[in-house]
Amino acid sequence: MKKTRLICFCFTLAFLSFTGLNSQTLKKKSKNPALFTNAVYQGNDQVYKDFPLEAGEFYTPILQGCYPDPAITRKGDDYYMVCSSFAMFPGVPIFHSKDLVNWTDLGGVLDNIEEFNPHDTGISAGVYAPGITYNPHNDTFYMIVTAFTGGLGNIIVKSKDPKQGWGSPIKLDFGGIDPSIFFDDDGKGYIVHNDAPDRGKELYNGHRVIKMWEYDVENDKVIPGTDKIIVDGGVDITKKPIWIEAPHLYKKDGSYYLMCAEGGTGGWHSEVIFKSDSPKGPFIPAPSNPILTQRYFGKDRNNKVDWAGHADLVEGPNGKYYGVFLAVRPNEENRVNTGRETFILPVDWSGDYPVFENGLIPLEPKLEMPKGVENKTGQNGFLPNGNFTYTENFTSDKLDYRWIGLRGQREDFIETTKNGLEIHPFETNIKEVKPTSTLFYRQQHRTFTFSTTLDYTPKSEKDLAGVVALQNEGSNFVFGVTKKDKDFYLVLEKNRWPNRRGQIISEVLASTKIDLKNPIKLKISANGDKYEFSYSTDGTTFKSLGGTLSGDILSTDVAGGFTGCLLGLYATNGNNIVPAE
Known part of the structure; x- marks a missing residue:
């Protein structure tokens, strides 16, 4: 009798599974x-006709079209980069490269509609400003982002191999936007993000702060009571800087560096840098800030690139640093129909602070290739540009x-x-x-x-x-x-x-x-x-x-x-x- 019931039960499950699949198919058809x-x-842009590639050159932006808010990480000679996607699906597009020039599209990190479903959000909501970090202490990649849908808020997902997919979102208990995660040499984790000033302490419109939390790596949560404001307002609060955001934390030669966007996405956008002896601060701004901006140049310049900022740094081939960032290429009416795109520049970090090479002059469409790299864009599955x-x-x-x-x-x-x-x-x-x-x-x-x-x-x-x-x-x-x-x-x-x-x-x-x-x-x-x-x-x-x-x-x-x-x-x-x- 039990065997008969078991057979009937299995048949019922198979039937329900079959009819369920068919109902989904019929629903779609x-x-x-x-x-x-x-x-x-x-x-067919004129700029690429006027500036054809010579041997040893490649074009920037490396991702043309609406691929803003790039973040990047490295494991060995594998580079992974993510961008904002808003209400587009799948969420958080992710790309892979061996050399920072030739990129393949891996799809989206948030590709499970049951876990990330922006079905009822305006196109500019959904999910944006991701961070991605490789943690060598547990050989794990972390993608952290703010999701404006489904009550998710700030979430983190993990993967041992981004080419094979990601785990389920883990909801984090803090507010604000633009989070990123950093792992110190001792294995401790820290999250930095943009937030509002403490209640009653907002001094002007656009006044924001950068906040830090200690992160419990074993249990994947921020540690209650460890939150601390590490930047208030921006480089110089007496000048009322606006929209300090998109923070990333780095460690080099024993010092900690906090890099942020400042000025808001638009004509006053820039990238600024701070330094500290501790991941908890105090963070002292560089005397030469900003380290990247296009805000000081004439509006009618040829082949204009504007709004540069919201950047992330990575050590590239041969130990040379590079920074990815968003910027726009306006048309003749100063409109940005192509959206905010992902650009790249080499970074000089030979001094106390990193500086984007040629990031404080009008940006050019071409760059020198990293040494030993061959430009294969548009070939063998690599994304095209130009x-x-x-x-x-x-x-x-x-x-x-x-x-x-x-x-x-x-x-x-x-x-x-x-x-x-x-x-x-x-x-x-x-x-x-x-x-x-x-x-x-x-x-x-x-x-x-x-x-x-x-x-x-x-x-x-x-x-x-x-x-x-x-x-x-x-x-x-x-x-x-x-x-x-x-x-x-x-x-x-x-x-x-x-x-x-x-x-x-x-x-x-x-x-x-x-x-x-x-x-x-x-x-x-x-x-x-x-x-x-x-x-x-x-x-x-x-x-x-x-x-x-x-x-x-x-x-x-x-x-x-x-x-x-x-x-x-x-x-x-x-x-x-x-x-x-």
Whole structure:
């Protein structure tokens, strides 16, 4: 009898497992998916034409597009770097290199939707400003970050091998943002982070402090009562410095160094350094601060790089130090549609304090290679930079990590087939703060084209498929195919916030009837601030819809927030765009 019950129980479990898998698959599948047979991104910035690489050179930024707030660590000759991802999924993109020049994409650290789920957050919330540190005392990597979703707050995750994945988030009991962790020679751990001043002691808007906690390495928690303010305000509080943040702690030649961003992400951004004989301070600022900034130079300089700061240091090949940091490359209207990107510079640490080499003059697009390193960017799986073309035919079983979801995992709505990529649409509209059935690729150049071939016939006015250019849920363009009565239309809609608290204003800029007997090609093009949306029904000749438009709403200075422009393959059953004709 027990054996019979056991067999029945096992059969029931197998049946439930089988039907559960099928229900998930059926949930993802729809009767009318949008089929994208290819996607091509081509960058064509003038700066890379004007500054071609010579032997022994490489380009910076090393990560183009919205990859801000870099942090870096090293184990042997393996380098790992993480960046902010906000509400994009998976969270906290991570990269690997052997030489600081050639990087491979390992996906995201927070890749379990059950543990990190930014489903209900604005695009600039989610998770940001990570730190990553290798602890040689227990041969373990630590990634620490602030998550603005699911009540997580500050969390830490661990891994023995970042290439093989990470453990579950461990919630830490402290507030503030921008945490990083440091392990001393004696094995003790310390966490430093940005926080508000003690209650009643805020002196001005933007007044922040850097706080330190001792860390219990055995039990993975901060030690209650050990918190201490180690920097108040910034380098010189009498000058009312703003937004001291993104702290990192280092030890060199017996001394402790605290490096922080100061001035806020924007035109006054900078990197500053402090020194102490103890990890608990007092920390004395360097007399030559800042050690990195672009704030002192003319606004109209050629090939401008701006907002430099939020940095991290690592010892590179041959004992030479390097620093990774965020900066922006504004277009001719001083807008930052590519978002904050990851740059790198060599660092001179021959004196008492580290200084970014050429970090206090206008930044150049090229650097000398570390000795003995060969530039393989864009080859053999290494990420490209400079001008490049990326072609995706969606034929691989494993989709490239550069394609990401927003507020949810891409696997919930995509399916690769022998004919291309199917997007099974959600009812979510791109303007909603919910997971969207949109596969995104970051804009990585000021001048670019992004095109795709779409095979899709909408069944109702609620159906739409096409492409989007998106900075956030209230600042985007939608360019796609829908239906009105018995006719099919190609529509171009602009969605914008009149202010950050107002209702989204939606405007149909143009629409045209279209024959869908054959697949249609859709293309987004940009030349600096000028964007154009065009289509082709014969595969070669493109027609513009809506003419040349300003890309202002795709820039942080207009749209707000912290992200850059995302280019997406989009399908929805929640369309509300009504063709103008």
